Amino acid sequence: MTPPPPRLAPNGAVPGPEHPAGTVVASHNPVTSKTEQDLRQRLIHAGLPLHPGRSALQCGFDEVSGTWPVLTPDFLVTGSRVCVEFDSGYTHAGEENTDRRRNHLLAGIGWTVVRLRTGGLPALGPYDVTTETTSFTVAAVAALVESVRDAVEGRPGRVRHVPKAAPTKRKTSRLGSIARHKRLENAFYASWALDSGETARLVIMADGHFLGGTGAGWGTPAFIVRLGLDRLDRTKWRGNLEELLSDLPDEALRPTSWFPWGDELFTGVHADDVHVDRTFNVGAQAHIGTLNLPSVTTWTAESVACADGGTLELHPEAVDAGWRFADLRQHTGRDGVFQKYLLMRDGPRRGLQAAGS
Known part of the structure; x- marks a missing residue:
């Protein structure tokens, strides 16, 4: 393919470059993407000295365009003739010829280009870093830093490929659904x-x-x-x-007791005379049960007094958990006196009669 003729000035002369070849100048394109800003910060954090802002380089004559282009690499490494380009697979796919020409023009003024090429883009230069991920990863940034240091120190270049990390197998939780x-x-x-x-x-x-x-x-x-x-x-x-x-x-x-405080819901002289139904749920709001006590004389929210002078009391920790006697009624059946009681948790007393027939 024959290159186009140089672009001519109005007087027919071939215009020269704006600046001497290799001159570092302020870029006319100061805008950077958020991704490039993030990458800049990571490279600086890794110890690479980068030119502040966006700087451009005056290149030699480009036979393809017929101009002396001023190119703006993404980053210039301070104190060297190494620049860094970030090539996203979204914007650089199919642009290999354009990117190679940029490499050629920059090499013509003594600059080495190190590219980080994502999305499976192939390497274009000996110091390039390629990765299959669509953006840069921690591993890709680390590889890029090593490649830049090789270029700055003049060591032979080698393409570094960072494979896409295999998906981590999710650890199965030992805890089932709640x-x-x-x-x-x-x-x-x-x-x-x-x-x-x-x-x-x-x-x-x-x-x-x-x-x-x-x-x-x-x-x-x-x-x-x-x-x-x-x-x-x-x-x-x-x-x-x-x-x-x-x-x-x-x-x-393994269970250690029926309740958080032990195996007994009641204490007192008559505690051993009471069989507590194992359906009692400490976390419920109410529980109904039956007692076989001697005749009850009085009862309170936390205890029952019998005619024989003995008592039946709610376990102190049951009381701390909010349980109270809310109702107690005495009955006489075929086998003698018995009581039906209602326990409530964190509820008011109902004020019902203490004994009855």
Whole structure:
């Protein structure tokens, strides 16, 4: 292909360059992309001294265009004749001839071009860095810094290719999904993959206050460990629970008692005379049960007094958890006196009669 004739001035003369060849001048194109600005900062952070702003270079005569172009590389390395170009696969695909001509013109005035070519673009020069990613990665920037230093020091160039990192296999969480319990109030299903390979079926009880282990049948899960998730927003439960369970050995995920404070809901002289239904849910709002006490004389929110002088009291930690007697009614049946009671958590007393027939 025959190059076009040089562009002529009005008087027919061939115009010369604006500046002596190789002169560094202020660029007439000061605009840079955000990507180039980011790359500049990373190169400076890596220790490369770059010219501030955008600088241009007066090149020699270009036979293709018939001009003496003034080219603006993306970055000039201070104290050297090395410049850096960032070639995005989006804008430089199919522009290899244009980019090679720029390399040739810059080499004609003694400058070495180091290119970072993304998106699978091929290398054009001996110091180029190529990568399959559409933008630059940490590894690509590190390779570019090494190539620039080779060019500055005059070491032989070698193309550095940074392959696209293989997608990381997502680590499977040992914690299963957390879902609201279908039967228990203020409780949530959970599961945990044990070191043994088995799966522990768990229940987060009392709105995240403690963790329970599922039992056979319809019994309420028994206490395993306090969680304290009730103080957190529910969106933060998963991360905190996963961290806690990761620190526990398999044997620590076995129930230790029926309730967070032990196996007894009641204390006092008559505590041993009371059978507590194992459906009692510490995290519920109410519980109804039956007592077989001697005749009740009085009762309060936290205790029951019997005619024999004995008492039945709610466990202090049950009281701390908000549980109170809300109603107690005495009945006489075929087998004698018995009582039906209502416990409520964090609820007002209903003020019903203390005893009745």
